[in-house]
Amino acid sequence: MRTKKIIRAGLATLGIAAMAAMSGCADDGGSAGGEAAGSGSETIAIGFSQVGAESGWRAANTKDIQDTLTEENGFKLSFSDAQQKQENQIQALRSYIAQGVDVLAFSPVVETGWDAVLQEAKNANIPVILTDRAVDTTDDSLYVSFIGSDFVDEGKRAGDWVVENLGDDLKVVELQGTTGSAPAIDRKEGFGKAIEGTDIEIIDSQTGDFTRAGGKQVMEGFLNSHDDIDLVFAHNDDMGLGAIEAIEAAGKKPGEDIKIVTIDAVKDGMQALVDGKINYIVECNPLLGEDLAEIAKKVVAGESVEKRIVVEDAAFTQEEAAKVLADRTY
Numbered sequence: 001m002r003t004k005k006i007i008r009a010g011l012a013t014l015g016i017a018a019m020a021a022m023s024g025c026a027d028d029g030g031s032a033g034g035e036a037a038g039s040g041s042e043t044i045a046i047g048f049s050q051v052g053a054e055s056g057w058r059a060a061n062t063k064d065i066q067d068t069l070t071e072e073n074g075f076k077l078s079f080s081d082a083q084q085k086q087e088n089q090i091q092a093l094r095s096y097i098a099q100g101v102d103v104l105a106f107s108p109v110v111e112t113g114w115d116a117v118l119q120e121a122k123n124a125n126i127p128v129i130l131t132d133r134a135v136d137t138t139d140d141s142l143y144v145s146f147i148g149s150d151f152v153d154e155g156k157r158a159g160d161w162v163v164e165n166l167g168d169d170l171k172v173v174e175l176q177g178t179t180g181s182a183p184a185i186d187r188k189e190g191f192g193k194a195i196e197g198t199d200i201e202i203i204d205s206q207t208g209d210f211t212r213a214g215g216k217q218v219m220e221g222f223l224n225s226h227d228d229i230d231l232v233f234a235h236n237d238d239m240g241l242g243a244i245e246a247i248e249a250a251g252k253k254p255g256e257d258i259k260i261v262t263i264d265a266v267k268d269g270m271q272a273l274v275d276g277k278i279n280y281i282v283e284c285n286p287l288l289g290e291d292l293a294e295i296a297k298k299v300v301a302g303e304s305v306e307k308r309i310v311v312e313d314a315a316f317t318q319e320e321a322a323k324v325l326a327d328r329t330y
């Protein structure tokens with residue numbers, strides 16, 4: 001499925017075709033570089049460092065990237081899982097630089113701390129494409145393009161639905177994503193904007209690290225500390241699903257006694273929405289492989305690429321989820 005794009009930043013012509021081709025010219029002895037990449041018909045060697053396997057969303061994103069960056073599609077993909085650790089990602093990126101890949105791509109675990117390794121890639125003339133999550137850097141020339149959702153908007157849409165449908169006087173607990181990650185920072189900001197000026201109060205907020213187990217554990221703590229929770233705002237479906245387990249174990253009905261709003265819209269989350277245990281989900285589209293392939297091919301060919309590609313996300317009520325669940329592929 002082709003993701004719809006909204007181009008926010010202007011085109012930048014990249015004079016890197018020759019550089020990428022050079023990086024792909026190393027011999028087979030340990031080099032990941034494709035032969036004469038940039039000629040338009042040769043294999044592109046791409047090193048991809050994934051965040052981890054923390055959620056259903058991440059599994060769908062990994063599958064899409066691996067299914068798209070195939071040899072038939074002109075790629076030699078080197079893939080690594082950082083297990084949600086920045087040091088593992090930096091190590092993987094350095095290894096790909098040393099191998100002389102044509103293109104580096106990664107979804108950063110956290111926003112900050114990337115300048116040194118990105119500068120190393122730049123010095124080696126290897127273009128970097130960010131997928132899913134942004135980096136916080138003062139030098140935008142350290143990457144060529146960023147493909148992913150608008151996380152602030154996702155949080156805002158979740159908060160807007162709450163204000164419009166559940167009222168403006170609620171006690172909320174927030175299950176945050178990984179501390180320091182772009183989606184955790186931005187979704188919190190967006191939700192906060194939506195509830196500004198209302199009597200909706202976030203009475204507790206902790207990280208569940210985007211995992212189901214983390215969401216369950218943190219929610220158990222919230223339930224022990226607060227007997228007046230109206231709503232859980234979970235930064236992803238998996239933490240919301242963990243919260244459901246904790247709420248049920250405490251003898252309450254998720255979706256009724258305590259409302260739940262989440263982000264992602266993966267199949268398990270959508271099923272819980274249809275079952276009435278979640279009240280609303282804002283989608284985060286994980287299908288980034290096709291845009292990544294297109295941008296990588298353009299970059300290697302020395303063509304202009306969009307600096308920012310915002311992926312379009314839907315949102316679902318319980319009724320809307322029931323209509324699409326059977327056809328949901330992830």
Ligand code: AHR
Nearest residue numbers: 054055057183210236284
């Ligand atoms: O960066 C995207 C977020 O990361 C997804 O919402 C979450 O499920 C994943 O772990």
